[in-house]
Amino acid sequence: MNFDLSSDQHMMRDACRRVMATAIQPILDQSPIDRPLPKAAAKQVLQHLAQLGLTAARLPEDAGGPGMTVLDYGLLCEQLPPVVAFILLPQETTIARIHHGCSAEQRERLLPELIGANRIVCTAATEPDVGSDPRAVRTRIREEKDSFVVNGRKMWISNGSISDVINVTCRDDSNNLVRILVDRAQSEVEVKEISMMGLRQCHLAEMAFHDCRVPKENLLGTSQDGAKILTLTWLANRPLIGLCAVHLAQRAFDAACVYAKDRKQFGKAIGNFQLIQERLADMETAIVASRLLCYNALAAIDRGERANGVSAMAKRFAVSACDRAIAPAMQVHGSMGLSRELGLERMARDVRMLSIPDGTPEILTLIQGRELTSFDAFRQ
Ligand SMILES: Cc1cc2nc3c(=O)[nH]c(=O)nc-3n(C[C@H](O)[C@H](O)[C@H](O)COP(=O)(O)OP(=O)(O)OC[C@H]3O[C@@H](n4cnc5c(N)ncnc54)[C@H](O)[C@@H]3O)c2cc1C
Known part of the structure; x- marks a missing residue:
C-alpha cells in the first residue's frame, strides 16, 4: 500500500498547519490553558476549521461537503492538537449523523448553519448508567400532541455546555433507539460542565432533560436507525x-x-x-x-x-x-x-x-x- 501524499494532500495538509498556527493557536493562547474555552472562542475555532471544509468533512459535495476522503480528513486531523480536534469532532460527527437518514427538508433547514459553525452541535448518547453499551440507553421520548417530550440524563458530552443544538439518542414507546435534535433556543435543558484531567480547554458536559418539549419536525431518521x-x-x-x-x-x-x-x-x-x-x-x-x-x-x-x-x-x-x-x-x-x-x-x-x-x-x-x-x- 502506498501512503506517499499526493500534491493535493500536501497542499491541504500545509493549509491546515498554516490555519492552525496563524489563526487557531492565537485564539487558544488568549484563554487560560486549563479552562474550557469561552463559547465565542470555540465558535471562532470551528469557523476557521469550516473554511478548510472540516466541519462537513464526511459529507458528499452535493450536500455541502468538501469532497475529501476520510484518509484526507485523517491527515488533516493529525495536524490539529487534540484540544482542537475535540472541538471539531463533535461538530463534524454530529453533522454527518444528521445528514444520514434525514429528510431533504431537515438537511436544508439544519445543515448550512451547522456546517458554517454559526451554531454549535453535539451528540448525547452516553448516560450516567449507560456507557460502552449504547443500546441500553434509558432516556425516554414520548409523543404528546404536536411535540415529543424527552426525559433522562446524559453524561460526558463533548461540546455539551456550548452547544446550541443537541442530537439526543433516546428510546421511544416501542423501545426503538431514536434520534432527536433538541434546540436550546426552543427547549429547556439543564447543562453542567465536568472538569477533567486533560483536554482542559475542551468542554465535557452532563445534561438533564426534564419533560423537555421538542417540536415533532426535529425527530431524525427512522425508528430503527439510532x-x-x-x-x-x-x-x-x-x-x-x-x-x-x-x-x-x-x-x-x-x-x-x-x-x-x-x-x-x-x-x-x-x-x-x-x-x-x-x-x-x-x-x-x-x-x-x-x-x-x-x-x-x-x-x-x-x-x-x-x-x-x-x-x-x-x-x-x-x-x-x-x-x-x-x-x-x-x-x-x-x-x-x-x-x-x-x-x-x-x-x-x-x-x-x-x-x-x-x-x-x-x-x-x-x-x-x-x-x-x-x-x-x-x-x-
Ligand atoms: C473525552 C471524552 C469525550 C466524550 N464525548 C462523548 C460525546 O460527545 N457523546 C457521548 O455520548 N459520550 C461521550 N463520551 C463518553 C464515552 O463515550 C463513554 O465514557 C464511553 O463509551 C465509556 O463509557 P463509561 O465511561 O460509562 O464506561 P463503562 O462502559 O461503564 O466501562 C467501564 C470500564 O469497563 C470496561 N468494560 C465495559 N464493558 C466491558 C466488556 N463487555 N468487557 C470488558 N470490559 C468492559 C470498559 O472498557 C471500561 O474500562 C466521551 C468521553 C470522553 C472521555
Missing part, C-alpha cells in the same frame, strides 16, 4: 482519534530528539548514550506503526471495505502506543520533562483522555475478536 448511525460514524472516528494520539506523541518525540542532541552530561550530548537512543528508537517505532495503522483503517473505509476490525485495532494500538511513547519523551528531558513550562505533562494528560471515547481498549479488543472469530462477546 444505533446504526452511531456505529457508522464510530468506524472512522476511531482511527481519527488514533491520529490525535499520533499528533501528541510526534510532538513529544520531536522535542526529545532536539533535547537529546543539545543536553550535555558526562561531557557529551545525552543522545550519545545507548539507553537514550533506545528510548528514541522505541518512540519512533510506536509513532510510525500507529500512524500507518490509522491510515490503513481510513483507506479501508474509503475503499468501502468492512473496516470494523482494522478501525478498532488502529485506535486501540495508536492511543496506547502513543500514551506509552510520551512517558520516555518526558524521561529524556529529566526534571524539565515534568515541568509545566515545557508542556509534556499536558500531553501526557491529554493522551489519556483519548482512550475512552468512541470505544475503550477493552471494547475495541472485543470488536476485533468478534471479527476474527464471529463470536460476539457482548451479546452471547
Whole structure:
C-alpha cells in the first residue's frame, strides 16, 4: 500500500498547519490553558476549521461537503492538537449523523448553519448508567400532541455546555433507539460542565432533560436507525482519534530528539548514550506503526471495505502506543520533562483522555475478536 501524499494532500495538509498556527493557536493562547474555552472562542475555532471544509468533512459535495476522503480528513486531523480536534469532532460527527437518514427538508433547514459553525452541535448518547453499551440507553421520548417530550440524563458530552443544538439518542414507546435534535433556543435543558484531567480547554458536559418539549419536525431518521448511525460514524472516528494520539506523541518525540542532541552530561550530548537512543528508537517505532495503522483503517473505509476490525485495532494500538511513547519523551528531558513550562505533562494528560471515547481498549479488543472469530462477546 502506498501512503506517499499526493500534491493535493500536501497542499491541504500545509493549509491546515498554516490555519492552525496563524489563526487557531492565537485564539487558544488568549484563554487560560486549563479552562474550557469561552463559547465565542470555540465558535471562532470551528469557523476557521469550516473554511478548510472540516466541519462537513464526511459529507458528499452535493450536500455541502468538501469532497475529501476520510484518509484526507485523517491527515488533516493529525495536524490539529487534540484540544482542537475535540472541538471539531463533535461538530463534524454530529453533522454527518444528521445528514444520514434525514429528510431533504431537515438537511436544508439544519445543515448550512451547522456546517458554517454559526451554531454549535453535539451528540448525547452516553448516560450516567449507560456507557460502552449504547443500546441500553434509558432516556425516554414520548409523543404528546404536536411535540415529543424527552426525559433522562446524559453524561460526558463533548461540546455539551456550548452547544446550541443537541442530537439526543433516546428510546421511544416501542423501545426503538431514536434520534432527536433538541434546540436550546426552543427547549429547556439543564447543562453542567465536568472538569477533567486533560483536554482542559475542551468542554465535557452532563445534561438533564426534564419533560423537555421538542417540536415533532426535529425527530431524525427512522425508528430503527439510532444505533446504526452511531456505529457508522464510530468506524472512522476511531482511527481519527488514533491520529490525535499520533499528533501528541510526534510532538513529544520531536522535542526529545532536539533535547537529546543539545543536553550535555558526562561531557557529551545525552543522545550519545545507548539507553537514550533506545528510548528514541522505541518512540519512533510506536509513532510510525500507529500512524500507518490509522491510515490503513481510513483507506479501508474509503475503499468501502468492512473496516470494523482494522478501525478498532488502529485506535486501540495508536492511543496506547502513543500514551506509552510520551512517558520516555518526558524521561529524556529529566526534571524539565515534568515541568509545566515545557508542556509534556499536558500531553501526557491529554493522551489519556483519548482512550475512552468512541470505544475503550477493552471494547475495541472485543470488536476485533468478534471479527476474527464471529463470536460476539457482548451479546452471547
Ligand atoms: C473525552 C471524552 C469525550 C466524550 N464525548 C462523548 C460525546 O460527545 N457523546 C457521548 O455520548 N459520550 C461521550 N463520551 C463518553 C464515552 O463515550 C463513554 O465514557 C464511553 O463509551 C465509556 O463509557 P463509561 O465511561 O460509562 O464506561 P463503562 O462502559 O461503564 O466501562 C467501564 C470500564 O469497563 C470496561 N468494560 C465495559 N464493558 C466491558 C466488556 N463487555 N468487557 C470488558 N470490559 C468492559 C470498559 O472498557 C471500561 O474500562 C466521551 C468521553 C470522553 C472521555
